[in-house]
Amino acid sequence: MTGKMPLLEINDLHAGIDGNEILKGINLIIGPGEIHAIMGRNGSGKTTTANVIMGHPDFDVEKGDVILEGESLLGMEAWERARKGVFLSFQYPQAVPGLQVGNFLRKSVASIRGEDEAKGSNFREKLANAMESLDIPRSFMARYVNDGFSGGEKKRFEILQMMLLRPRLAILDETDSGLDIDGIRTVSDGVNAAIRDTDSGALIITHYSRILEHVQPDRVHVLLDGRIVSSGGPELATKLEERGYAWLKEE
Amino acid sequence: MAKNNDAREAVGEYKAGWHDPENSTIRFDFGLSEEVVREISNLKNEPEWMTEIRVRAFKHFMRRPMPTWGNMSMLEEIDFDNICYFLRSSDSTKNNWDDVPDDIRNTFERLGIPEAEQKWLSGVTAQYESETVYHSIREDLEKQGVIFLDMDSGLREHPEMVKKWFCSVVPFADNKFSALNTAVWSGGSFIYVPEGVHVEMPVQAYFRINAKNMGQFERTLIIADKGSSIHYIEGCTAPTYSTDSLHSAVVELIALPGSHIRYSTIQNWSSNVYNLVTKRGIAHEKSKIEWVDGNIGSKLTMKYPSVILKGEGSHAEVISVAYSGEGQHQDAGAKIHHLASNTTSKILSKSISKNGGRGSYRGMVTVSPKADNCKLNVVCDALILDEGSRSDTYPTMEVANSTARCEHEASVSKVSDEQLFYLMSRGHSENESLAMIVNGFFEPFTRELPMEYAVELNQLMALEMEGSIG
Numbered sequence: 001m002t003g004k005m006p007l008l009e010i011n012d013l014h015a016g017i018d019g020n021e022i023l024k025g026i027n028l029i030i031g032p033g034e035i036h037a038i039m040g041r042n043g044s045g046k047t048t049t050a051n052v053i054m055g056h057p058d059f060d061v062e063k064g065d066v067i068l069e070g071e072s073l074l075g076m077e078a079w080e081r082a083r084k085g086v087f088l089s090f091q092y093p094q095a096v097p098g099l100q101v102g103n104f105l106r107k108s109v110a111s112i113r114g115e116d117e118a119k120g121s122n123f124r125e126k127l128a129n130a131m132e133s134l135d136i137p138r139s140f141m142a143r144y145v146n147d148g149f150s151g152g153e154k155k156r157f158e159i160l161q162m163m164l165l166r167p168r169l170a171i172l173d174e175t176d177s178g179l180d181i182d183g184i185r186t187v188s189d190g191v192n193a194a195i196r197d198t199d200s201g202a203l204i205i206t207h208y209s210r211i212l213e214h215v216q217p218d219r220v221h222v223l224l225d226g227r228i229v230s231s232g233g234p235e236l237a238t239k240l241e242e243r244g245y246a247w248l249k250e251e
Numbered sequence: 252m253a254k255n256n257d258a259r260e261a262v263g264e265y266k267a268g269w270h271d272p273e274n275s276t277i278r279f280d281f282g283l284s285e286e287v288v289r290e291i292s293n294l295k296n297e298p299e300w301m302t303e304i305r306v307r308a309f310k311h312f313m314r315r316p317m318p319t320w321g322n323m324s325m326l327e328e329i330d331f332d333n334i335c336y337f338l339r340s341s342d343s344t345k346n347n348w349d350d351v352p353d354d355i356r357n358t359f360e361r362l363g364i365p366e367a368e369q370k371w372l373s374g375v376t377a378q379y380e381s382e383t384v385y386h387s388i389r390e391d392l393e394k395q396g397v398i399f400l401d402m403d404s405g406l407r408e409h410p411e412m413v414k415k416w417f418c419s420v421v422p423f424a425d426n427k428f429s430a431l432n433t434a435v436w437s438g439g440s441f442i443y444v445p446e447g448v449h450v451e452m453p454v455q456a457y458f459r460i461n462a463k464n465m466g467q468f469e470r471t472l473i474i475a476d477k478g479s480s481i482h483y484i485e486g487c488t489a490p491t492y493s494t495d496s497l498h499s500a501v502v503e504l505i506a507l508p509g510s511h512i513r514y515s516t517i518q519n520w521s522s523n524v525y526n527l528v529t530k531r532g533i534a535h536e537k538s539k540i541e542w543v544d545g546n547i548g549s550k551l552t553m554k555y556p557s558v559i560l561k562g563e564g565s566h567a568e569v570i571s572v573a574y575s576g577e578g579q580h581q582d583a584g585a586k587i588h589h590l591a592s593n594t595t596s597k598i599l600s601k602s603i604s605k606n607g608g609r610g611s612y613r614g615m616v617t618v619s620p621k622a623d624n625c626k627l628n629v630v631c632d633a634l635i636l637d638e639g640s641r642s643d644t645y646p647t648m649e650v651a652n653s654t655a656r657c658e659h660e661a662s663v664s665k666v667s668d669e670q671l672f673y674l675m676s677r678g679h680s681e682n683e684s685l686a687m688i689v690n691g692f693f694e695p696f697t698r699e700l701p702m703e704y705a706v707e708l709n710q711l712m713a714l715e716m717e718g719s720i721g
Contacts, residue, residue, distance in 0.1 A: 054672075058668065078672060079676070079679055082675070082677060088676050090676075094670045096673075096674065096687065096691050097694075098693065098694030099687050104687070107679070108677040111679055111683075112677070
C-alpha cells in the first residue's frame with residue numbers, strides 16, 4: 001500500500017447529532033482493494049460512522065476529515081458522494097411505494113455510472129447476471145422499492161444495487177444481520193465479486209464474525225464509545241466472537 | 252441538506268403560463284345579465300328551447316346562494332361582475348391546423364396537441380376561450396357513425412339528441428355553478444358512440460383560457476350506446492395572471508347497457524383560475540363509468556365526479572390525484588350512488604400538499620334500500636410534504652341495505668428525511684428524490700393513464716418539486 005494514495009482516509013473524526021458527540025476521534029485508512037471490518041456493540045457508533053461517510057444530513061461533523069481518493073467528502077451532499085463512488089448498504093433500507101425496482105435501478109445506474117451504462121442490452125445483461133448470482137427472481141423488477149420486502153429481500157436488493165453501481169467504496173451496515181447462512185454466503189459472494197481483485201474497497205460493519213469468514217477482511221477494527229480501540233487482522237474477529245468485548249475495556 | 256420546508260415560490264415554475272395577444276372577433280363586456288345570456292344564445296342561433304333553459308338557469312343562478320361548505324372564503328372572492336362571459340377568437344371551427352389563426356395554433360403546438368393527435372388519438376377538439384377553434388375525427392370512426400363534435404355544432408346538427416339528454420344527468424338547478432354553466436355555456440364536446448362500436452384510441456379535448464378575467468363554461472355530453480366503449484381525455488391550461496379567471500364546466504355521461512366510458516382529466520390550470528366543475532354520469536345495466544381525474548393546477552378546485560349506478564350490475568370507478576401548492580386548495584373527491592343491485596364501486600383518492608397548499612378529499616357513497624349485494628371500496632391517501640401544508644378528509648357513507656360490503660381506508664403520510672437520504676445515497680439530488688417519492692405515490696393513478704400522459708404527469712410533478720427543498 002505504501003506509495004499509493006489511500007482509497008479512504010478518516011482523520012480524527014468527531015461527529016454527532018443535536019450536540020451529542022457520538023464519534024470521538026476516528027482514524028482509519030483503507031487502501032485500494034482492501035476490505036476492512038468494523039465490529040462493536042450496539043451504540044458504539046458503527047452506524048453513525050457509515051452515515052457520516054455517506055453524508056446523512058442529521059449528523060454534524062465537529063472536527064476531522066473524511067477523504068476519498070485525496071478529496072474531502074465533507075462539503076458534499078449524499079448524492080454527490082454517491083457519484084464520487086461511495087455506496088452504503090443500509091441496515092434499514094427505506095420503502096418507496098410506487099417506485100418500481102427496475103425503473104429505480106436504471107435511474108440510479110444512469111446517475112452514478114452514466115446514461116450509457118443504463119441503456120439497452122448492456123444494462124439488461126448486467127442486471128440479469130447480478131440477479132442470477134443473488135438468486136433474485138425476475139418478478140422482482142416490477143415490485144416497488146423495498147415495499148413489502150422481507151428482511152432477506154431487502155439485503156439482497158442492497159447488494160444488487162452495489163453490484164450494478166460498482167462503487168469505489170462500499171460500506172455495508174449490518175448487511176448480514178437477519179440473513180440465514182445461505183443468505184450470508186450469497187451476500188459475501190457479491191461483496192467478493194465487487195471488491196476483490198479491483199482497486200475498490202469495502203467497509204463491513206457487523207456484530208458477527210460469520211460474514212467475515214466468507215469475506216476475509218484485511219483489517220478488523222473494534223469500535224467502542226466512538227473510538228477505535230483495537231485493530232488487527234482477521235484473527236481479531238475470532239477473538240471477539242470467543243471472548244466478547246469486555247476484555248477490550250480492561251486493556 | 253436543508254429540511255424540506257424551505258420552499259421556493261411555486262409561481263413562475265408553471266410551464267404553460269404564457270399568453271397570446273388577444274385578437275377577439277367578439278368580446279362581451281364584463282358582467283352577467285339576462286341580456287348577456289340571451290345574446291350568447293342569439294349569436295349561436297340556438298333553438299328557442301335552449302334559450303329558455305339558459306334564461307331559467309340564469310334566474311336560478313341569481314337566486315341561489317353560494318355553497319355553505321368547501322372553501323367559502325375563497326368562493327366569496329369570486330367577482331362575477333368582473334368576468335368576461337363570452338369571447339370569440341376565431342370566426343369558425345377549423346378542421347385543419349393550418350387554418351387556425353397563427354397565435355392560437357402556436358399555443359396548441361407548444362402544448363403538443365397536433366403532435367399527440369397524429370400519434371395516438373382518434374379525434375381532437377381544441378377550445379380557445381369560449382369556442383372550439385379546431386376539430387377533427389378519424390374518418391373510419393365517422394363512417395362507423397361515431398359523432399364527435401364541439402357542443403355548439405352538436406346542438407346544430409343533432410338538436411333532437413341534445414334536447415333529449417341535455418340536463419338529464421345534471422339538472423341546471425343541481426348547484427349554483429351548474430346553473431351558471433347552463434346559462435352561459437359555450438363549447439365543450441358532444442359525443443355519441445353507436446351500439447357496439449369500440450373507439451380504440453382515445454379522443455381528446457383541450458381547453459385553453461388565454462384572456463384575462465375570462466370565464467370558460469364548456470358543456471360536455473357523452474352518450475355511449477349499448478355495448479360500446481370510448482375513452483375521452485381532457486387537458487387544460489391557462490396563462491398566469493394576477494387577476495382571477497373562472498372555469499365552470501358541466502359534464503354529463505350516459506352509459507347505456509353494457510357500455511364503457513372512461514373520462515380522464517389532467518387539469519393544469521394556472522394558479523389564478525377557479526375551477527368549479529360538475530361531472531356526473533348515469534350507468535345503466537352492466538355498464539361501466541370511470542373517472543380518472545388529475546388536479547394539478549388552479550387556485551381553488553371544487554369537483555366531485557359522480558356516478559349514479561342506476562342499472563343492475565353496473566360499475567363505477569373514480570381514481571383521482573390532487574396536488575396543492577402555495578395558495579392552492581384542491582377540494583376534490585367523488586360521489587357514487589348505488590341505486591341498483593349487484594353494483595360495485597371503487598374510489599381511490601391520492602392527494603399531495605406542499606408549500607402551505609391544502610388538499611381535501613370529500614366523498615359520498617350511498618346505497619339505497621333496494622340495492623342488494625353492492626360492493627364499495629374507498630381508499631384515500633394523503634402525502635404532506637411540509638409543516639404548513641394541510642390535508643383533510645370528509646368521507647360520507649350512507650348505506651341503507653345490510654347486504655352491502657363496504658371497505659374504507661385512509662392514510663396520511665409525510666416524506667421522511669430517511670427516505671430522501673436513501674434515494675440521495677443512490678446518486679439522486681434532493682429534488683429528483685422527492686419527485687421519485689411523489690411520482691411513486693401517484694403511480695396507482697398514472698398507470699391508469701395512456702403512457703404519453705403518464706410521462707407528462709410525471710414530468711409535471713418533477714417540475715413542481717423543483718426547488719422545493721432548500
